[in-house]
Structure formats: structure tokens, C-alpha cells
Amino acid sequence: MLEGVMLGLETALTLQNLALVVAGCLIGTIIGMLPGLGPMAIIAIMIPIAISIGDPSSALILLAGVYYGAIFGGSTSSILINAPGVAGTVATAFDGYPMARQGKAGKALTIAAISSFSGGTIGVILLMGFAPALSSVALLFHSAEYFAMMVVGLSAIAAFAGSGKVVKALMMTVVGLMLATVGESALFNAPRFTMGLQDLQSGFSFVTLAMALFALPEALYLVLNPARGAAMGAGAAIKNLRVTRDELKKIAPVICRQSIQGFLIGVMPGAGATIASFLGYAVERNIAKGADQEEFGKGSIKGLAAPETANNAACTGSFVPLLTLGIPGSGTTAILLGALLSLNVNPGPRLMIDNPQVFWSVIISMYIGNVVLLILNLPLIPYIAKLLTIPRNYLIPFILFFTMIGAYIGQNNATELLILVGLGVCATILRFADYPLPPLLIGFILGGMMEDNFARAVNLTDGVSFMYERPMTLALLVFGLLLILLPAYRRRRARAS
Amino acid sequence: MALDKRIAVVFLVIALIYGYTAYTYPLLPFELYMVFLPNTMPMALSSLGILFSLIIILTPEKPADGGGEAPGASAIPRLHGAKAAQALGLIAAMVVYALALRPVGFLAATMLFLMGTGWILGERKPLIMILSAVLGAGIIWYLVQEALGIYLRPLPWFMS
Numbered sequence: 292m293l294e295g296v297m298l299g300l301e302t303a304l305t306l307q308n309l310a311l312v313v314a315g316c317l318i319g320t321i322i323g324m325l326p327g328l329g330p331m332a333i334i335a336i337m338i339p340i341a342i343s344i345g346d347p348s349s350a351l352i353l354l355a356g357v358y359y360g361a362i363f364g365g366s367t368s369s370i371l372i373n374a375p376g377v378a379g380t381v382a383t384a385f386d387g388y389p390m391a392r393q394g395k396a397g398k399a400l401t402i403a404a405i406s407s408f409s410g411g412t413i414g415v416i417l418l419m420g421f422a423p424a425l426s427s428v429a430l431l432f433h434s435a436e437y438f439a440m441m442v443v444g445l446s447a448i449a450a451f452a453g454s455g456k457v458v459k460a461l462m463m464t465v466v467g468l469m470l471a472t473v474g475e476s477a478l479f480n481a482p483r484f485t486m487g488l489q490d491l492q493s494g495f496s497f498v499t500l501a502m503a504l505f506a507l508p509e510a511l512y513l514v515l516n517p518a519r520g521a522a523m524g525a526g527a528a529i530k531n532l533r534v535t536r537d538e539l540k541k542i543a544p545v546i547c548r549q550s551i552q553g554f555l556i557g558v559m560p561g562a563g564a565t566i567a568s569f570l571g572y573a574v575e576r577n578i579a580k581g582a583d584q585e586e587f588g589k590g591s592i593k594g595l596a597a598p599e600t601a602n603n604a605a606c607t608g609s610f611v612p613l614l615t616l617g618i619p620g621s622g623t624t625a626i627l628l629g630a631l632l633s634l635n636v637n638p639g640p641r642l643m644i645d646n647p648q649v650f651w652s653v654i655i656s657m658y659i660g661n662v663v664l665l666i667l668n669l670p671l672i673p674y675i676a677k678l679l680t681i682p683r684n685y686l687i688p689f690i691l692f693f694t695m696i697g698a699y700i701g702q703n704n705a706t707e708l709l710i711l712v713g714l715g716v717c718a719t720i721l722r723f724a725d726y727p728l729p730p731l732l733i734g735f736i737l738g739g740m741m742e743d744n745f746a747r748a749v750n751l752t753d754g755v756s757f758m759y760e761r762p763m764t765l766a767l768l769v770f771g772l773l774l775i776l777l778p779a780y781r782r783r784r785a786r787a788s
Numbered sequence: 789m790a791l792d793k794r795i796a797v798v799f800l801v802i803a804l805i806y807g808y809t810a811y812t813y814p815l816l817p818f819e820l821y822m823v824f825l826p827n828t829m830p831m832a833l834s835s836l837g838i839l840f841s842l843i844i845i846l847t848p849e850k851p852a853d854g855g856g857e858a859p860g861a862s863a864i865p866r867l868h869g870a871k872a873a874q875a876l877g878l879i880a881a882m883v884v885y886a887l888a889l890r891p892v893g894f895l896a897a898t899m900l901f902l903m904g905t906g907w908i909l910g911e912r913k914p915l916i917m918i919l920s921a922v923l924g925a926g927i928i929w930y931l932v933q934e935a936l937g938i939y940l941r942p943l944p945w946f947m948s
Contacts, residue, residue, distance in 0.1 A: 336936050462840040469806055469833050479826040514875045685920055688905035700938050708886030716879060724792040746824040753823055
């Protein structure tokens, strides 16, 4: 392994490759901040440039920089303006945005950068050590286990089922699951619930729904309640940049746990960063005790560190099936697979033997991408956070503009904007009535995958016997139910005592 | 009736319509022999939707027990006439922007949107408004169309 690491370092640490990774990180961070342009879209856009470089190692180094930059950029828009442009950063907004609202945007961005870096670093170490062994475990996961994993992911809704809101949170989850059934699914041949509208043929767009549920109501709330955003301005965001030693001590165990958990989830093809981030959030909230647990969703540093770490570790984990089996575990790795094939590199069991230089340079470049991102972004954070000090008469129009353009460029369809405004108004009314909105988005994101995997498992076993016949499925389902029921049980016990 | 209960009534109606649509979903001949049908999950979701909305409607209202707001939820602002008018003005501006984006072109529509929404919010410094709108629209158009290659028609329909 040491030989391979040296070979990778030798390839990655040339002046040209370092310049490429720096450029990639910068481009990724800037474009990633635009809602609607996630890592997948940005990498797809960058592929022609990467291929034109010619050398596979250099091309992959550029793409790795873009990848990590885009992930960090996505987290930035989640934290600063509550606009998660990709599903993997939705959980980041749960605590990141409340921190920004409290005038701690700089600190939130620093914690996000440290968590992402740590998740990526531990992920790369695990990737180097266990990639071949884990790839065979990943193949043991079938539809039944994937379905059970979605149930565990759904348990993140428990964090939003506050006192007296359990039924409301469940109702919102059901609405999210209902919205996920609109349009054509991968499993069934005909569209469902489209009401004859051509625009709904492919279902609701994630970006439109995320913007309508998070960013748009928030912008309207800032108008209706100017005091809400008061802490954001006047340099408050910058003053709180430093993370104290106590805070680091608090998030260190979260980072360790979520790096491993996120990586393992990322290894499973199809699971990916979204489930890892929701699951990471749900698990950490359940582990937290007393005041720490109450703080989740209101600006908890643990609540921010958990999804950010898990998200990045899962992204690294998704390279295991790609590099060792040639199976793309996520949309982004599918695009990277296309790039590798265009560069005449065939990922799979023989990659390590036939092309060790490429294998190790991918791994090392991922790590260098991580390091460069941290070095570049930490000094930039005060300036990024300063965006929030823009007067609200200019900030709100730009939030609305980014929200709308994010939905528009994803679909290139003006009807999408009208759907966005309609859903945004409904979401604002729901917030007035104290219905928690995150469960709706969680239900929507996981709904499609959940139905597909459940249907496959039911059709394969001719019933639901897989739920108790497959030990891994049973264990995951019990774990998921525990995560959903435990908070309610704890609350009841606390009330009784 | 409190707002959350009124919304629950709306959910109940939606769940009933959704359930009816799922129940009458036209299955393809080969689907009839499958264990899991395209309307299996929708019918289950409809039942859950009806159940949860009925629970919300029928549960007697009780004062908050001091548990505070749920994570992710937020305090309800007190509505003032002027602020509500501003919010309605912004919603109207977004609808107009959505309808005008294609015919008017990205640059002009975005500049007008940014200046218009700033004006609705009470900004009265025309020079800064124009400058920020021109810069904002120009930079994003250049980034999206020229750097990323995603087509956004910059000019009105009669000029391109």
C-alpha cells in the first residue's frame, strides 16, 4: 500500500496538478454556491475540459477538486441563505441556517469546513485500507436492505416532531411521500398523478421543492418579521468565526462516528450522501442528551457537524464500488465513470493491477482536493460570511433571484418557476400553522427510492416475508423504528418524572 | 377553527382525492398479476394521510406545554399591514418574473426584477439599485451561459 501511496503522491504533487486542484476547488466552490448546480452538474460541465488535458491522472485531479469544491459550495448556500441546492446538503441547513440567523455564519462555515475535511480525510484512509474488502460487503445489500435503510433515513423526521407536533411531522412526511409518487418512476411504465400536465411527467424537481420549502418562505419571513434576520447583519457573522477548544471537543466524537458511518453508507451503491447525512443527523440527535438534544434544529454545532461529516465521508465511500467493481454508486460517480472511460481507463477489479498509477492518483488527489479546499476556504470564510451583511433591501431580492434561477436552470422551464412560487406560498402558510417542513422534504427525497426498493423486494419474495426472514433487513428496520420511537418515549418519561 | 386544523381539513380532502385517483388508477394487463402494484403505495399513503389529518382535526386544542418550537420550525411573526403588503408584492413580482423571463429575455427581466423587488422593500437609491441589478444579472448570465454553457436567452424575443 505504501508503494501505491508514494506513486500517487509522485503523480499528484507536480506543479501542474497542484494548480489544477486549486483551480478545481475554486471553480467548484463558486459554482456550487448556485442553488440547482450540484456536484453532478458541475462535474458533467467540467468533463470536456478535463478530457482535453489528456493525462487521466491530471484530469481526475481537476475533477476531484471540482467535486469537493462543489460540495462545500452547496453547504455554503444552505448555511447562508437556507437554500440547499442538492439533497445531500438539506440536513446541513437544519442547524447551519439557524446558526447564521443567530449571527454565527462564520462559525457555521468554519465547522462545516472542518467537518467536511475530517469526513473526507477519514474516508480516504478507510478507502485506502478497506476498499477491496468492503466492495464484497456492498454486494450483499439487496432491495430489502435498501428499503430498510430508507426507513432508517426517514427516522430523521423525529428531530422535527417537537412537543405536540408528532402527528404534524408524520402528516408532512406523508405529503412528501405523496409528492414523490407524482410522475414516471423507474419501476412503473406509466406516469401517475400528473393530472394530465406535461410538466409533471417527470415529477416534481428536487431543487424546486427544496427552494419552495426552505429558501422562499425564509425570504418572505425576513420581510414579514424584520427582527428575525437582525443578528445576521452588522458584522455579527464575522465576529463569531473562531471555533473554541470546547466546541472542537464537542464535535470531535461526532466527526469520528459520522466519518465511519457515512463512509459505510457511501459504500452501498445507490445509498449515497443524502441518506448518510439524514441518518447521521438522526443518530447524533438520539445520542445527544438533555440540552444538547434540545438544541438540534435550533443551531446545534453537533447537528451541523454530523451531516457535513457524513456527507463527505459518504462521497468518498461511493468511490469504493466505482474503483473496485466499476459500479457507480451515485449520480456523481456515474458521471466520473463516464469520464474515466473517455480517458481509456476501465475501473473494476483489474484497475489496481493494470493502472495502479491512476488508482492511487485518484485516491491521493481526493485527499489533496480536501486539504487544498480547507486551506483555500478557511481564509475566505470571513468574506463569504460577509455576504449576510448586505442590507436586507438588496439581500432579499438576491435570495429570491437565486431561488428562482436555481429552479429555472435545472429544468429550463418557466412553468417550474410558477410551481416554485405556488409551493413557496403554500409552504409559508404551513409555517404559519406550525407544520414542520423538513419532514416533507425528507419524505420526498427518500420516497421514490423507498417505493422502488420495497416493490422489488415484495415482487422478489412474493410478499413481505423479507422483513423478518433477512437478518440484516430486520436489524435495520428495528433500528429505524427505535430511532423514530425513542425520542417520543424519552419525552413521555421526562414528562412523567 | 385554528389555522392548523383548517389546513388539516385541506389535507383530508387532498388525501381523499389522492386515494380515489390511486384506487381508480388504470392498471396495465401484466400489472394485474404483480404483487406490488403502481397504486399499492399511493393507497397506503392515502389511508395514512386520512388518519393523520383526522387526528389533527379531532384532537382538542391545548395550550403549549412549554416544550417550545420543534427544530426547523420557526416563530410565527405578527403580521403588520405594510409588511404583508410587501410580501404580497414580492410574490406578485416573482409571478411576473416567471412569465416574463422567456419573452423579455434574462438580462432585462432579471434587472427589472431586482430593481422592482428592491423598490417594493423600500429602497429608494436608484443609482445603487441599477448598479447592483446590472452587475447581478450580468455576472450570473455570464457564469451560467458563457462559462457553463447553459442557454439563457439574454435579449427580448424581437431582438434574438
